[in-house]
Amino acid sequence: MSSDTLLVEPSTVSPAKRIVGDLLRSREIAVAAVLVVVVALTTLKSPDFLFSSNGWRDLLLTPSLLLLLAVGQAVVIITRNVDLSVGSTLGLTAYFTGNLFVDHPGIPIVLVFVLGLAFGAFLGFVNGFLVTFFNVPALVITLGTLYIYRGIFLSWAGSSRINASDMPHSFLDLGTKQILTIPVLTIIGLAVLGLVGYYLYTARGGRELYAIGSDPDAAVLYGLPVKRRVLGAFVLCGALAGLAGVVYAARYGTVSSGAGYGMELQAVGAAVIGGVAIFGGSGTVWGAAIGAFLLVTINRALPVVGISDFWQRAVVGALIIAAVVLDRVLSARQERRLVAARDETRES
Amino acid sequence: MPGTAPEASVALELRDVAKSFGSVVALRSGSLAVAPGSIHALVGENGAGKSTLVKIVAGVHRRDSGVFRLHGADVDFGSTAESKSAGVAVIYQEPTLFPDLSVTENIFMGRQPVGRGRRIDRPAMYAEAAGLFQRLGVAIDPRRPARGLSIADQQIIEIAKAISLDASVLVMDEPTAALSGVEVDRLFAVARSLRDEGRALVFISHRFDEVFALCDTVTVMRDGEYVSTDSIAETSVEQIVSRMVGREVGELFPKTPAEIGDVVLDVAGLSSTGTFHDISFSVRAGEIVGLAGLVGAGRSEIARAVFGVDGYDAGSVHISGTAVPPKKPRAAIKAGIAFVPEDRRKQGLVTESSVARNVAGVIRGRLTHAGLLTNADENRAAGPWAGRLEVKTNALDATATTMSGGNQQKVVLAKWLATQPRLLIIDEPTRGIDVGTKAEVHRLLSDLAGEGLAILMISSELPEVLGMADRVLVVCEGRITAELSREDATPEAVMHAATARVTHAAPLDTPLDTPEVTA
Numbered sequence: 001m002s003s004d005t006l007l008v009e010p011s012t013v014s015p016a017k018r019i020v021g022d023l024l025r026s027r028e029i030a031v032a033a034v035l036v037v038v039v040a041l042t043t044l045k046s047p048d049f050l051f052s053s054n055g056w057r058d059l060l061l062t063p064s065l066l067l068l069l070a071v072g073q074a075v076v077i078i079t080r081n082v083d084l085s086v087g088s089t090l091g092l093t094a095y096f097t098g099n100l101f102v103d104h105p106g107i108p109i110v111l112v113f114v115l116g117l118a119f120g121a122f123l124g125f126v127n128g129f130l131v132t133f134f135n136v137p138a139l140v141i142t143l144g145t146l147y148i149y150r151g152i153f154l155s156w157a158g159s160s161r162i163n164a165s166d167m168p169h170s171f172l173d174l175g176t177k178q179i180l181t182i183p184v185l186t187i188i189g190l191a192v193l194g195l196v197g198y199y200l201y202t203a204r205g206g207r208e209l210y211a212i213g214s215d216p217d218a219a220v221l222y223g224l225p226v227k228r229r230v231l232g233a234f235v236l237c238g239a240l241a242g243l244a245g246v247v248y249a250a251r252y253g254t255v256s257s258g259a260g261y262g263m264e265l266q267a268v269g270a271a272v273i274g275g276v277a278i279f280g281g282s283g284t285v286w287g288a289a290i291g292a293f294l295l296v297t298i299n300r301a302l303p304v305v306g307i308s309d310f311w312q313r314a315v316v317g318a319l320i321i322a323a324v325v326l327d328r329v330l331s332a333r334q335e336r337r338l339v340a341a342r343d344e345t346r347e348s
Numbered sequence: 349m350p351g352t353a354p355e356a357s358v359a360l361e362l363r364d365v366a367k368s369f370g371s372v373v374a375l376r377s378g379s380l381a382v383a384p385g386s387i388h389a390l391v392g393e394n395g396a397g398k399s400t401l402v403k404i405v406a407g408v409h410r411r412d413s414g415v416f417r418l419h420g421a422d423v424d425f426g427s428t429a430e431s432k433s434a435g436v437a438v439i440y441q442e443p444t445l446f447p448d449l450s451v452t453e454n455i456f457m458g459r460q461p462v463g464r465g466r467r468i469d470r471p472a473m474y475a476e477a478a479g480l481f482q483r484l485g486v487a488i489d490p491r492r493p494a495r496g497l498s499i500a501d502q503q504i505i506e507i508a509k510a511i512s513l514d515a516s517v518l519v520m521d522e523p524t525a526a527l528s529g530v531e532v533d534r535l536f537a538v539a540r541s542l543r544d545e546g547r548a549l550v551f552i553s554h555r556f557d558e559v560f561a562l563c564d565t566v567t568v569m570r571d572g573e574y575v576s577t578d579s580i581a582e583t584s585v586e587q588i589v590s591r592m593v594g595r596e597v598g599e600l601f602p603k604t605p606a607e608i609g610d611v612v613l614d615v616a617g618l619s620s621t622g623t624f625h626d627i628s629f630s631v632r633a634g635e636i637v638g639l640a641g642l643v644g645a646g647r648s649e650i651a652r653a654v655f656g657v658d659g660y661d662a663g664s665v666h667i668s669g670t671a672v673p674p675k676k677p678r679a680a681i682k683a684g685i686a687f688v689p690e691d692r693r694k695q696g697l698v699t700e701s702s703v704a705r706n707v708a709g710v711i712r713g714r715l716t717h718a719g720l721l722t723n724a725d726e727n728r729a730a731g732p733w734a735g736r737l738e739v740k741t742n743a744l745d746a747t748a749t750t751m752s753g754g755n756q757q758k759v760v761l762a763k764w765l766a767t768q769p770r771l772l773i774i775d776e777p778t779r780g781i782d783v784g785t786k787a788e789v790h791r792l793l794s795d796l797a798g799e800g801l802a803i804l805m806i807s808s809e810l811p812e813v814l815g816m817a818d819r820v821l822v823v824c825e826g827r828i829t830a831e832l833s834r835e836d837a838t839p840e841a842v843m844h845a846a847t848a849r850v851t852h853a854a855p856l857d858t859p860l861d862t863p864e865v866t867a
Contacts, residue, residue: 213448214446214448218446220428221444223407223429223458224429335495335496
């Protein structure tokens, strides 16, 4: 996706070659390669990691929650904002979902998904409204709502929790069901990814999100509907966190007050590792999704290859820092080459 | 209005347009009438209200009063989107592009060609961009990101944007300020072809040779007011200059003569690639030297280099015969240089801190007892200075944020005077300060010079320079183009030197009577 074309003169490279070249240079492929290497090395050490039916299922299933959060987070970060409340939104929506089943036995599962999405979207709307209409940095607003949403969750749930027995079997089965060996929850995640990715690449609104993140002041001068778009990004991010909440309930069967705790930072980490620039304007949800897979898979792989629990977080941290440093180095190099290419054509 | 086209065929018309920001009047009564198929120059000194007028046309600001018509119909733009859809394109001095996106996306953002299902038709978009670049005669890959483009290329992108919008009115705010000769020629060729298509162009520039080469009509503004409109063929540089500056100098506090002493500051051969070249001058004790010129001429950069904030490639700076090392502001302060920067809120003050803390800021090392600095120490040191400069604040612990621009400037001055400097460099001493306080600042500077302080004053306001300075150095495009004594420093002489092109890379196709100025 990264447009690494350095020529100032119109490109004479054939489209097929250009697309292949862009792909090879893209961040998404690089992260995917790291993911493949991690899986391969772990599988060498313990073949069950990939080749047992459980191993294969977990490889795909475990990242599906973070996948949803990372996609939403990526959209918000692209607009030069951040949403730190997604972990709390996930938890609150998961509890809300469980309660729906408790209060309305026999409620259609599709309706539960719709209500979960809507509830998350509402929480996202609150974030977006506060950010756009009071002009307060998203970091501060969503740090506030992180605690507020978690607080509402705690006072609502008290010491009670939702148990598997509170929810219908058909719903819980979604958590383990597979179609052609691919878990249903993963399919949901990938479908969302596909839709959002398609929107960001081909719709005017999607491109405007990039423009806003690239230079917010210029976006105003262009006459882009900045507030509306940023608000939309937050609503989408909240809705996906809500969806993740429903998925959480189906996957784990129990919802206690710790649900989703700390996941907001994993979501930011996944997006950053996947090449979404923290200052907005560049990156793709594909990258964020692969980042989510890598983050979760590394966490699962480290114990298998015998790295102590204590070091796992440090490894994740190192990965994030490495990704950001790599970004800086690459973009500085690209900028230099672009400037040099320009000077050449000016002199010729 | 002499020389304008008849009412019916006016593309853009503004009459008696006014705009204030709070108590500051940016535009008193701006008027402009541009005919289709015409390139109309808008000239005036810095702060004459040109940019405000442009921003009203662009929909960035809303006018307070006055008539604003587009093709004969009254309009009132509340946003840039509205002005765009009405066919107005504005190219700002600093192009506003999205660095992460491709140049093509920059051109079409918000109105990309869409195919079925409202999905963006990328092949069509790239083809159209390539067509635009071909038409403009530039070689830019439509797929490359905007990051890394030169200002000239960025302006071409902006122009491509305007053409693809099919804008009927195109405003260019100092588009040539950052361009080389070849690039200026390319831009002019494009502008002429747009004119020939019947579009109305407004061209804002400080370079008279360019105005005379490109435009057919010229409107002069001064102090936020409309002065005149003339056909280029019927006017001259002298006439325009006199209209731009035609104002009484007497309204300001003049400098009282002081005894001129020894050379304090001696700058020799100072150069910094791309910013200024071969700058040599001196300032004597008791003398006020004015550094005049247009915004962006390199005056502030010279001051920053002398003080050691920025580095330089060649040359030397001496204070009373002792060399001041480059890039060491601390050494400069030790040598006795004080520097009041242009942007006092950002660079001159810690606005959240108290007056006393600000005043004691530079000398705080001297005030400490065993490494500790108390509020009492700061207040004791700041008190006399605040008193002497009549800083109007209730207490020394009031924060600088709450103060007026004039009082803030006095705090900055107090801070530096507390270091007992030998040379005071002051950049735009009265910018954003009301008239009454202005006179106070001027009186203060005059008194300081009388006490033997050497003062280097940068100012974009001609009356201030002419009223205060014993000598005026005019900077144009990074070079000193004139040195005028107090007697010779007339508004016309300064403006001529400030707008003289020192070198011109490419010949222009119209002969002009550009004043020749030698240093």
